[in-house]
Amino acid sequence: MDVLMLDGWTPILLCGILFVFMMFFIARKVSRNVLLLTSAILSLICFGLLLFSIIVVGGWEGMGLGFFAITIFIGVWLGTVFGLVFRNSNSGH
Secondary structure (H helix, E strand, C coil): CHHHHHHHCHHHHHHHHHHHHHHHHHHHHCCHHHHHHHHHHHHHHHHHHHHHHHHHHCHHHHHHHHHHHHHHHHHHHHHHHHHHHHHHHHHCC
16 A cells, blocks of 8 residues: 555645646636646746745755645646647647
8 A cells, every 4th residue: 555655755746637637627718828828827936936945945845845846837837738739639620
């Protein structure tokens, strides 16, 4: 059972997966410009959180917060790209 929990990585991975699905569903509901603006704003928040984790928090706690920020950043852009590709592939039919 411990192998399935990935030794503490589960919350970080679930957070990234949550943002992939969230951005994918947002991509299906809003226009392309709104989606890219939302992705850019969330990316800036993630970048700010990463800088905060390095400069202010530091240590192991800062590294954990930084991993959350990186995972959310990756999740936002994966969801955005998948949403745009999926919407473009369906619009041709």
